[in-house]
Amino acid sequence: MSNQQTEKIRILSLGGLGEVGKNMYVIELDDEMMIIDAGCMHPADDMLGVDIVIPDISYLVENKEKIKGIILSHGHEDHIAAVPYVLRDLKVPVYGSKLTLALVKDHCDDVEVGHQPNFVEVHSDSKIKIGKTPISFFRTNHSIPDSLGIVVHTSQGPIVYTGDFKFDQNPVDGMPTEMGKLTEIGDKGVLCLLSDSHNAEIPGNTPSESFVAEGLKDAFHEASGRIIVAVYSSHIHRIQQVLNAAEKQERKVVVIGKPIERSVGIATDLGYLKDENDTLISKQDMKKYNREQIVILTTGSQGEPMSCLAKMAKGSHSLVKIEKYDRIVISAMPDPGNEKVVSQMVDLLSRTGAEVVYGKTKKVHVSGHASQEELKLMLNLIRPQHFIPVSGEYRMQHAHRNLAKTVGTDDSKIFLLEKGEVVEFTKRKGKLANKVTSGHVLIDGLGVGDVGNIVLRDRRLLSKDGILVVVVTLNKRHNQILSGPDIISRGFVYVRESEELIKNAEKLVTETLNQSIEQNQTEWAQLKGQVRDQLSRFLYEKTKRRPMIMPIIMET
């Protein structure tokens, strides 16, 4: 415990509240700050053309000098993928478990960081100091191995961050969440708990991951041809279970797809994935076996159009084409928003004549997050003075608050925060303080943050009704149109079906310009405005569409 009894403590989030993804929490102790997790998020539907989204870290950059380190709870993208971007601005050590760091390093290979990061490996029994503050850990159970909960020991009591977790009593790797440690921590009078809200709306307990073994066994049963299993590439426990199920049926497993090949490689090298009987074979060796001796392990469980599974279904994958006697097992549920693309993929797969095993009733997937009873258990073990539901949409945080109330947490000590909102603790009492800057930074190609609201608004406009470029050359001295107007459109209408419309539009522009010239309104901005207004009104009347209009007036 820190020896400064008057420590001022602040907790805030720069991501992960009011959203599923880009988790990033900040704990401040007097003039020292630490960052917990630094994840990314997939772009929302209206973020057209954006590749990924990371938290706005301008608050961190402003306080550069104070930041002592980044601690990571586990290796999922929504908790680690922003690390390389954060490290561009902050040269601080990064703490995480062995697997987590291996995955972070893999991310850092893809993004230019600009310096050699300092990675510090920890495990569930590590005791470290970040700045002046002691930190300890507890093992949690989640859909990726080597997940940690984090305890920050302050003068006002421990702050506990669960990370993503569930209480699995039959974990695949035999490593359950460390209940004993949680009780001990609880005994110390926890100042504040930050706990995973993802499944706070789901009643009961989340089934054990090993529940899937049965489902996979059924799914593999009496398959007459190849079996193709689509999983999350980082779900090492699930991959282990696929290996086990394949082995029982004397099948070999081939891993196909860059991200899953990388994660299986890392997990095997580090010993998280066990393959004692050489069930895994290389792609090259696949042809040595008959179809009924093969399981292909691949990605694409979320219906991603460029994933291996989608390509296999369309017949455009270089190695594998789905055929009639194949059996495809989708060992995942669609993430919110992916339901439609996943069903379209199931449709595509069904059309090949292959058999598709998917959906809840098939028992080939369970969640990695704690449901209501487990969340209550966590609250009961930790018995925190203050509670901040984190990691989830607002309605999940809200449901988590209601759960906390049912186990006796004082409602006035539960903080339903938004990103950027700060809880300040003095003398073991928390209250809301001033908000700090927070938000999204959009990454499109190599650009970080150069796509913002105006660019997105233009993309939305363009996507709806296309664009019309109106080109005209004026001789300003003689006040007359020299050439044009010519109208070129993209994404508006088929030109051959709308020749007359375009011809009339050009006529209208000519009239508009001549009128303006007659009235001596020959300021460019004015002319352009006139053309835009008149043309927009005309097109809306004729087509009920509002394309973007870009007048280009040249002068000679």
Next chain:
Amino acid sequence: MSNQQTEKIRILSLGGLGEVGKNMYVIELDDEMMIIDAGCMHPADDMLGVDIVIPDISYLVENKEKIKGIILSHGHEDHIAAVPYVLRDLKVPVYGSKLTLALVKDHCDDVEVGHQPNFVEVHSDSKIKIGKTPISFFRTNHSIPDSLGIVVHTSQGPIVYTGDFKFDQNPVDGMPTEMGKLTEIGDKGVLCLLSDSHNAEIPGNTPSESFVAEGLKDAFHEASGRIIVAVYSSHIHRIQQVLNAAEKQERKVVVIGKPIERSVGIATDLGYLKDENDTLISKQDMKKYNREQIVILTTGSQGEPMSCLAKMAKGSHSLVKIEKYDRIVISAMPDPGNEKVVSQMVDLLSRTGAEVVYGKTKKVHVSGHASQEELKLMLNLIRPQHFIPVSGEYRMQHAHRNLAKTVGTDDSKIFLLEKGEVVEFTKRKGKLANKVTSGHVLIDGLGVGDVGNIVLRDRRLLSKDGILVVVVTLNKRHNQILSGPDIISRGFVYVRESEELIKNAEKLVTETLNQSIEQNQTEWAQLKGQVRDQLSRFLYEKTKRRPMIMPIIMET
């Protein structure tokens, strides 16, 4: 039964197979054709800017002279909303039940048909002739009143089209599906059954609509302020149940939202909605009551951003703003693809502090379609010689085929059709025949069919990385650049953050042009191609983006 024993019969679909929506089936008897249903569909995510989608009816237009009529099964948009568009090309009578026709007429008010359509009202006991062919009906139960199944009596036996249906033993209007009639029809040796596949993947029986009464009662229980219920505007049974629940709690019901006001108006006028105790009040009268005496019935259960509920949540609705003590009941489940927007809306609503009742566990919604056991019952009652699963995605048709096999239908007599595929019957034997033209027609604003693949491809490109217009004036005689190049971008990058990039791009265009001029390659197409290629390569290298590039080269 027709007296021509040698009748050649063809059945095909122009919509509703391999998709949920735009149902349209065609039955041909020698040289006479009839159309069953004519629905629309919401555009897929990649149909940018498109408002609705209807079937491609070029096959019907080619066979104009043969078409004797359109028969409608029920009043849902996916079965009737294409009627006005079809009537533009075909002047044929439209047959439907009272409510169905009232809703079709309402659609015809919105779209210019060009002539006065001939609507012919039928009911479940009507016997009519379309061309030479006798038609009868049977009452079905679905999530809209006055739904009909259709029986086409041919010389080779009856063809039965179920429409959308379920076997509800406690229907809200006391009108169950007519089992007796189905048995009788079955006794006649049905040539072919076309049955609703929507829920063919769902085990068991769909709960009765009256099951929702209990859920609504619980949802209304002890609400301290206003209750706001979002429903499908055409779900008259559900609306009836909301009226009943409100009445029991001595609340008045105000209907807000154009489509639901229209459908409640129509259903009340025609007697499908019963309001004996004046539970419905006008918007004007709402202010005469306290908040705890009011139920607001509105639309927006699918998270539509412009719906009343969304506006109320955002505080932009003129009459109602969601407030802390309101209780919102979403009496629907999200349609496939709407899951995310619905949860975003729930989030938005939760943030107002209002209580939101939604989701499966709350029992405020049941499906209107038959599940597996009911589909088997239909097959057992009808005992068709041939079976065509219709109305659903391919995987639903597929599941429906498997169900049919379990009740003894001969697999070789089940046709898993795609749109446009034809089954031809001679001497009570069906076989696949040549395919006819089928597809989508996209409606954007007033344009029907003028948005096609090229326009959509351009919109997709524009939405991803925006557009760059490069303007340059050449003096061709003297082979030199007179002005420019100027680059104007929309939806690409923030200009102020990328001044250097744009400057370098302009420099590159100058070099490219000068080089081409030096080499005497001054054909416009060549010049433009050069500029496009060079610039595209440069931008991809610098930004990893591929904006659309539109070079505009002027000559003086």
